[in-house]
Amino acid sequence: MIHPSARLVDAETGRVVAGGELSGLVAAAADTLGAVRAPGPVFALTPTDVDGVVRYLGAFAARRAVALLDPALPALPGLVERFAPAVVTGVRGAAPAGYRDANLPGLGPVWLRTGRDGVAPHPDLGLLLTTSGSTGNPKLVRLSRAAVRANAAQIADSLGIDGAAVAPTTLPLFYTYGLSVLNSHLLRGATVLLEREGLLRAGFWRAVDTHRATSLAAVPYQYEMLRRLRFDPAQHPSLTTLTQAGGRLHPDLVADFARRMGGNLYVMYGQTEATARMTVLPPARLADKPGSAGLPVPGGSLAVDGGEIVYTGPNVMMGYAESAADLARGDELGGVLRTGDLGHLDDEGFLFLTGRAKRIGKVFGVRVNLDDVERSLAAHGPVAAVAGDDRLRVFLEDGDPRAVRSELAARLGTHVSGLDVRAVDRLPLLPTGKIDYRALESTA
Amino acid sequence: MTELRRLREAFRTSLDLPPDAEVDDLRYQDNEKWDSLAHMSLVAAIEDEFSVMIDTDDVIALSSFKEAVRILGEHGIEFRD
Numbered sequence: 001m002i003h004p005s006a007r008l009v010d011a012e013t014g015r016v017v018a019g020g021e022l023s024g025l026v027a028a029a030a031d032t033l034g035a036v037r038a039p040g041p042v043f044a045l046t047p048t049d050v051d052g053v054v055r056y057l058g059a060f061a062a063r064r065a066v067a068l069l070d071p072a073l074p075a076l077p078g079l080v081e082r083f084a085p086a087v088v089t090g091v092r093g094a095a096p097a098g099y100r101d102a103n104l105p106g107l108g109p110v111w112l113r114t115g116r117d118g119v120a121p122h123p124d125l126g127l128l129l130t131t132s133g134s135t136g137n138p139k140l141v142r143l144s145r146a147a148v149r150a151n152a153a154q155i156a157d158s159l160g161i162d163g164a165a166v167a168p169t170t171l172p173l174f175y176t177y178g179l180s181v182l183n184s185h186l187l188r189g190a191t192v193l194l195e196r197e198g199l200l201r202a203g204f205w206r207a208v209d210t211h212r213a214t215s216l217a218a219v220p221y222q223y224e225m226l227r228r229l230r231f232d233p234a235q236h237p238s239l240t241t242l243t244q245a246g247g248r249l250h251p252d253l254v255a256d257f258a259r260r261m262g263g264n265l266y267v268m269y270g271q272t273e274a275t276a277r278m279t280v281l282p283p284a285r286l287a288d289k290p291g292s293a294g295l296p297v298p299g300g301s302l303a304v305d306g307g308e309i310v311y312t313g314p315n316v317m318m319g320y321a322e323s324a325a326d327l328a329r330g331d332e333l334g335g336v337l338r339t340g341d342l343g344h345l346d347d348e349g350f351l352f353l354t355g356r357a358k359r360i361g362k363v364f365g366v367r368v369n370l371d372d373v374e375r376s377l378a379a380h381g382p383v384a385a386v387a388g389d390d391r392l393r394v395f396l397e398d399g400d401p402r403a404v405r406s407e408l409a410a411r412l413g414t415h416v417s418g419l420d421v422r423a424v425d426r427l428p429l430l431p432t433g434k435i436d437y438r439a440l441e442s443t444a
Numbered sequence: 445m446t447e448l449r450r451l452r453e454a455f456r457t458s459l460d461l462p463p464d465a466e467v468d469d470l471r472y473q474d475n476e477k478w479d480s481l482a483h484m485s486l487v488a489a490i491e492d493e494f495s496v497m498i499d500t501d502d503v504i505a506l507s508s509f510k511e512a513v514r515i516l517g518e519h520g521i522e523f524r525d
Contacts, residue, residue, distance in 0.1 A: 202504045225480065228484060415482050416460045416485075
């Protein structure tokens with residue numbers, strides 16, 4: 001998946017890793033992982049640095065299923081217990097029960113499972129990603145190696161990525177959109193600038209200018225940040241393209257940034273269940289297809305079934321995994337993904353999304369199961385959660401909204417400004433006695 | 445004094461700190477609640493509270509309570525003890 005011209009540049013140190021050095025590091029990590037005898041996936045805690053990228057690429061090259069995880073994931077002990085990884089890379093701290101600490105060539109500090117029993121993952125399985133942020137007990141999405149490669153190529157083709165492209169990391173690599181930027185650029189021999197500070201730090205913009213970044217990938221809340229920063233591409237002449245995914249971007253922001261970029265804004269739609277990307281709106285159609293999520297990436301197709309968007313393509317997942325045993329399962333979807341998103345296609349096949357079929361919300365781009373939120377707050381009395389625009393709205397009959405807001409923000413690992421918690425006398429009910437979510441959603 | 449109190453309150457609200465939290469010595473790198481989302485919330489709160497527009501360089505420079513006092517000072521807002 002790595003083109004011979006692909007380059008990694010560390011923004012902080014200026015270190016460039018490319019060509020024979022990059023392939024050598026990846027091969028060293030792959031050799032070590034290939035020699036790990038215990039069956040099971042590789043868990044890779046993945047910071048945005050050269051070592052993190054090399055461990056991921058090494059696992060992929062060694063044909064071992066690799067789960068990319070947040071290094072700060074609170075749910076890690078539970079995941080280790082449920083999925084019995086053969087090895088956990090990128091670790092700090094002592095190994096849990098059943099594992100021993102080791103320092104391995106090409107990998108650095110790891111936890112190695114001491115037993116040799118366990119389930120061998122399916123041979124096609126290449127990548128595992130979590131469906132939600134840090135909440136509860138995340139499921140893993142099972143992606144084949146072929147799906148990861150296919151989607152990297154689909155994205156590179158749709159965005160016209162070539163060897164001259166330079167993409168800074170604006171999102172974590174364990175998050176599908178962030179990873180897709182890495183994969184699609186490495187595939188085409190481009191440069192990935194590994195930046196850890198983020199859009200709001202001066203260091204980020206220095207790195208953009210020093211290394212002549214050509215594009216930025218951002219989710220809706222980052223577009224709000226860019227607007228507040230009064231982002232002006234004229235001050236960063238190398239930057240020619242913005243891409244957007246991670247939830248619906250408000251039409252005002254789409255129009256605003258399309259104007260700032262002279263039209264070079266790619267609005268996209270995807271899900272972890274489709275590796276990353278399903279559709280891209282060609283910038284030339286921004287003006288005559290306002291509000292559209294675009295056309296399927298090459299090799300993909302869309303249909304609507306009972307209002308639900310159904311995507312078919314080579315990048316669709318094999319299925320979910322809730323336990324180690326599930327990792328042995330083969331492809332259960334046959335390339336057909338029921339997205340759970342509602343919408344329609346126009347006469348030219350452009351996708352327009354209208355809502356969610358399932359009880360899922362998003363907070364700053366991170367998917368949140370609304371029923372889980374309600375269950376986690378049950379101790380506060382009757383509670384209802386609905387999705388807002390990249391925010392969550394929670395209604396309480398009892399309990400202190402401010403305290404609940406702080407508690408929920410801590411549990412979801414997000415900022416309180418993503419949560420609107422309100423007290424109500426009574427939650428509105430339908431004649432069936434169920435909560436009337438429509439009424440709550442329409443509350444201003 | 446009033447201005448100082450209003451700025452402290454903007455920090456407490458944006459960083460989700462208790463009403464009696466000491467904020468005058470807060471710095472971005474020392475406070476785990478002060479992440480990029482909190483930062484945007486803080487900039488918005490300060491702009492609303494003091495009816496100012498903070499420019500790009502200052503949004504990035506606003507990395508401590510004292511820096512916020514300096515930036516607002518440039519907008520003609522005086523802080524007296």
